[in-house]
Amino acid sequence: MINSLKKLLKTEILGKSIHFYDEVGSTNDIAFELARQGSPEGTVVIADCQTEGRGRLQRKWISPRGINLYISVIFRPFVKSSDGQLFTLIASIALSETINALGLESKIKWPNDLLIKGKKVAGILTEMQSMEDMVDFLVVGIGLNLNMSREMMQMEMAVIAETATSVKELLCRDVDTTEITANLIFNLEKWYQEFNNKGNNYIINEWKKRWGDFGRRVHVDFDDSVVEGVAFDINDKGFLLIKKDDGTIKRVISGDVKLI
Numbered sequence: 068m069i070n071s072l073k074k075l076l077k078t079e080i081l082g083k084s085i086h087f088y089d090e091v092g093s094t095n096d097i098a099f100e101l102a103r104q105g106s107p108e109g110t111v112v113i114a115d116c117q118t119e120g121r122g123r124l125q126r127k128w129i130s131p132r133g134i135n136l137y138i139s140v141i142f143r144p145f146v147k148s149s150d151g152q153l154f155t156l157i158a159s160i161a162l163s164e165t166i167n168a169l170g171l172e173s174k175i176k177w178p179n180d181l182l183i184k185g186k187k188v189a190g191i192l193t194e195m196q197s198m199e200d201m202v203d204f205l206v207v208g209i210g211l212n213l214n215m216s217r218e219m220m221q222m223e224m225a226v227i228a229e230t231a232t233s234v235k236e237l238l239c240r241d242v243d244t245t246e247i248t249a250n251l252i253f254n255l256e257k258w259y260q261e262f263n264n265k266g267n268n269y270i271i272n273e274w275k276k277r278w279g280d281f282g283r284r285v286h287v288d289f290d291d292s293v294v295e296g297v298a299f300d301i302n303d304k305g306f307l308l309i310k311k312d313d314g315t316i317k318r319v320i321s322g323d324v325k326l327i
C-alpha cells in the first residue's frame with residue numbers, strides 16, 4: 068500500500084514520512100512514541116490491523132485486518148493546549164468531506180464521531196503532549212470502516228453491529244482503501260492549513276455546518292453527572308453548549324451525547 072499511497076499523495080507536510088505496519092497494538096501509541104522521539108509534523112502511521120485499537124476512556128476500537136483504515140498523524144502546531152480539542156474538529160471536517168465525496172451524506176456527532184444514517188462509520192482519538200500551557204505535539208488517530216460487510220460486522224463486533232456501519236455497506240460495493248486514505252490525508256492537511264490561516268472561529272463555523280445534532284434534545288453523560296437539554300452551539304475551544312430547560316447553559320468539555 069505504501070508505494071501506491073505515496074504516488075497518490077498531493078500534500079506538502081502530511082505523509083512525507085509514512086510508517087506502515089501489518090499489525091500493531093494501536094497506531095496512536097506508535098505515533099505518540101515516534102513524536103516523543105522527535106518525528107516531524109506530518110508523520111503518518113497506518114496499520115492493516117490493530118490488536119489494541121482504542122477509543123476514548125480506554126474503550127475498544129474494533130480493528131479487523133485488511134478492510135478498514137487505522138491511521139494516526141503527528142501535528143506540532145504552535146497553539147495553547149486548551150486549543151487541542153480543535154484538532155478533533157479539524158479531523159472530523161476532513162473525514163466528513165472525504166466520505167461525502169463518495170456520494171454519502173455523513174454528519175458529525177460531537178465530539179469525535181462520524182455518522183451516516185445515524186450509524187457510526189468513523190471515530191477520532193486525539194491525544195496530546197503539552198509543554199507548560201502550549202502543545203508540544205498532538206496525535207490524531209482515525210478509525211474508518213471501509214470494506215467491512217454487514218456479515219463481518221455481525222461476526223467481528225456483535226456488540227456494536229447495530230450502531231456501526233461501513234462505506235461498503237452503504238455503497239453496496241468495495242472501495243479503494245488507498246485512494247480514500249490519500250484523500251483523507253489531503254483533506255487533513257487542507258483543513259489544518261485553513262485553521263493556521265483563518266483561526267478557531269472559521270473551523271468552528273465549518274464544523275457546525277456538518278453537525279448532525281444541532282438544535283436537538285440531548286442527554287450527555289460526562290464526568291460523574293448527566294445533563295439534558297438542547298445542543299445549540301460549541302464554543303471557540305470546541306466545548307459543547309447545552310441549554311437546559313431552566314434556561315441555564317451548561318458547557319460540556321467531554322462526554323457521550325445521546326439523542327432523546
Ligand code: BT5
Pocket residue numbers: 092093094095096117119120121122123124126127128129130136137138139179180187188189190191192208209210211212227230231232
Ligand atoms: C472513538 O472513541 O470513536 C475513537 C476511535 C479512534 C480509533 C482510531 S483507529 C487509529 C487510532 N489508533 C487507536 O488505537 N485509536 C485510533 P469513542 O468515542 O470512545 O468510541 C468507542 C466506541 O465506539 C466503542 O465503545 C464502541 O461502542 C464503538 N466502536 C468500536 N469499534 C468500532 C468500529 N470499528 N466501528 C464503529 N463503532 C465502533
